[in-house]
Amino acid sequence: MLHLTLDLGAVLLLALGLKGLSKVRTARMANGLAAVALVLAVLGLLLEQGLTGWSWMLLGLAAGGGAGALVAYRVPMTSMPEVVALFNGCGGMSSLLVALGAAALPAAGGRAALNRLELVSVLVSVLVGAITFSGSLVAMAKLQEWLATPGWTQRPARHAVNIALAAAALAFGLAWPMGWLAAPVALAGITTASLLLGIGLTLPIGGADMPVVISLLNSYSGVAAASAGFVVGSQLLIVAGAMVGAAGLILTQVMCTGMNRSLTSVLFGGALGASTPSGGGGAEAAVDDQSYSRVTSCSPEECALTLEAAERVVFVPGYGLAVAQAQHSLKELARLLESAGIEVAYAIHPVAGRMPGHMNVLLAEADVPYEQLIEMEAINPDFPRTDVVIVLGANDVVNPHAKTDPNSPLYGMPVLEVDQARSVFVVKRSLGAGYSGIRNALFELPHTSMVFGDAKAVLQQLTAELRTLGVGKVPVTAGR
């Protein structure tokens, strides 16, 4: 009876945990509750089945748990999305291995033959687990920019390839219980086809949509876990897997809405902005420097002079800030401006960076006060009374075309209306296109100046320039 109590306690805590994770105040405790739930679940299971094979359990515990803790503490905050993808892929791999192992159990004399429901569950676990694994690894590689979006993946033929792979997976899946193929051959077939399918489905999707993909793959790993629950006859596993699968689906939907994208266009539409109207093979969406005319650039010195005269400055952080690890330099500049009586705020676009909430995490790490991080809806009306906006490695989220040009792929996406400010400085390494490969009309506005350079270096130069201009020196009382 004790193990049942533990199981029920685990389900209760998991539900409370998922619920609490969606509110800022309770999120951290909820995460702890969910962790406790997993410990209860493991205790319950061990109580029920005993410690047979404990040395193997210890081995898995030490290797997996140790590696997980190491990665979790070592990884820089900027690569959080990639790491979530990696963890997720490993969850999928686990379900895949368990299902393959369970399929081999009856022949090895470990259990009675699988019934029909268990057969289907093994197949679902293998299929979904493999897709989760390879899909997550592709997503991780894309976020790390180890992998570009190859041009050939943008052709409609990719759908045919994916359908063929799915059909192959199903055929192997059918061949196994029907005895058309030897079990190892059939299972190897479905595993291979599913792994390739995971790659085929994820590879054509542009980097900007990766967060949605990871969220969806996270939902898949819940499904894989639930079906593994059927295989081993664990109702707790079924309930937990189903909960995560469903919650992940809802979160995916919420994220799509936030990015003004539909799930189908993310999954099957190809990379955003990757297809050129001329239909050529140029899926790289090369927006080269020549396509920008009328761009003014300026030096950090000029920018500093404008900053010195400003009363209100708004920073717009983006992925460039994260790449340059410039959050601390930004905070230093902001502190200097504030000491000179200049009002400073940070405009946070919900999808700035590579993942929703990415910028909040990054700036929180640099101890930027909570009240200065202002969400898009709240700060947009304030841009007209803002003297200087400094855009730091953000691009698509400040593109005015999203409001004005119905032909733009970004049209309809809510953006930060920085073009309303008196002057705009865009700190960027080059005039290259944004992550989604779309040209930005902001760069050509008469009151916009480009400051070319690495975000961190430019911010440090600005701080140094302002210091030489005497900004932030111990004020009036000192006299001279």
Added chain:
Amino acid sequence: MSEALWVLLLGSLLGFELIGKVPPTLHTPLMSGANAISGITLLAALALIAQAPTPALQLVGAVALGFALFNVVGGFLVTDRMLAMFRQRGNG
């Protein structure tokens, strides 16, 4: 076995209801937390190890357990790291 299907149905409905409005700030931590929970497939790996009659299958179970624990331990710790920053910020 039909019991298990009821469990599946009710679990899914629960999952759909649990997540309602989520502020964008929490999208990443919530995804990461849910991802850690999905590592609960470690239960299946433990069951496999216990049932496995041969060392080869026990090894498969142990590797599966390793992958699942990598997901669980890493997932919860990374989520906690992210959320800890929000708390600091609230106090500051």
